[in-house]
Amino acid sequence: TVMTQSPATLSVSPGERASLSCRASQSVSSNLAWYQQKPGQAPRLLIYGASTRATGIPARFSGSGSGTEFTLTISSLQSEDFAVYYCQQYNNWPRTFGQGTKMEI
Amino acid sequence: EVQLVQSGGGLVQPGGSLRLSCSASGFTFSSYAMHWVRQAPGRGLEYISVISSNGGTTYYADLLKGRFTISRDNSKNTLYLEMSSLRPEDTAVYYCVKGGNTAMVNLPFDYWGQGTLVTVSS
Numbered sequence: 016t017v018m019t020q021s022p023a024t025l026s027v028s029p030g031e032r033a034s035l036s037c038r039a040s041q042s043v044s045s046n047l048a049w050y051q052q053k054p055g056q057a058p059r060l061l062i063y064g065a066s067t068r069a070t071g072i073p074a075r076f077s078g079s080g081s082g083t084e085f086t087l088t089i090s091s092l093q094s095e096d097f098a099v100y101y102c103q104q105y106n107n108w109p110r111t112f113g114q115g116t117k118m119e120i
Numbered sequence: 121e122v123q124l125v126q127s128g129g130g131l132v133q134p135g136g137s138l139r140l141s142c143s144a145s146g147f148t149f150s151s152y153a154m155h156w157v158r159q160a161p162g163r164g165l166e167y168i169s170v171i172s173s174n175g176g177t178t179y180y181a182d183l184l185k186g187r188f189t190i191s192r193d194n195s196k197n198t199l200y201l202e203m204s205s206l207r208p209e210d211t212a213v214y215y216c217v218k219g220g221n222t223a224m225v226n227l228p229f230d231y232w233g234q235g236t237l238v239t240v241s242s
């Protein structure tokens with residue numbers, strides 16, 4: 016299952032809203048996760064089940080979608096949110112990730 | 121607290137072999153599947169393999185099948201990845217990841233090791 020994220024880079028200002036897109040080449044139901052990765056760190060799980068926030072994740076992060084089209088929305092960007100975001104499907108084998116969206120100031 | 125501490129990375133020549141380790145704590149290691157994922161420098165994440173809790177079931181991404189072997193020692197709470205016939209394109213940070221209670225269950229990756237860098241170069 017090929018996961019395609021857009022845009023590759025998103026330039027936003029602190030306090031603004033950001034929407035990141037992820038498209039699957041075939042249905043993954045709601046078995047879709049979003050991860051945040053900062054330089055030199057392992058990815059951190061943000062959203063699973065397409066829309067459920069992982070433990071400790073702030074409410075400004077939200078996910079939506081099912082099937083093949085998914086969106087991650089950050090309602091009001093904070094300085095610590097500037098990172099790379101990956102979507103991942105865990106419905107089909109092998110598990111696959113999108114190529115990432117880099118959120119920059 | 122779940123902890124996955126990795127070791128074993130380094131510089132290896134093309135055609136060489138290397139074994140990565142991932143030492144687990146904070147959960148009942150023998151009850152959970154484990155995964156490996158890698159990330160080439162400046163690139164995205166690539167799935168490698170999964171092993172069931174008792175080691176009886178394994179799965180590999182097609183591109184890596186035959187060169188990489190996943191295994192575990194539940195008495196030592198340790199996961200391994202044996203890599204052979206290494207190529208420059210295998211250069212990456214390798215992550216171990218805690219899985220679910222079965223190998224093929226549909227669950228996200230909630231706990232990751234810190235990553236270990238493998239560099240394949242002459």
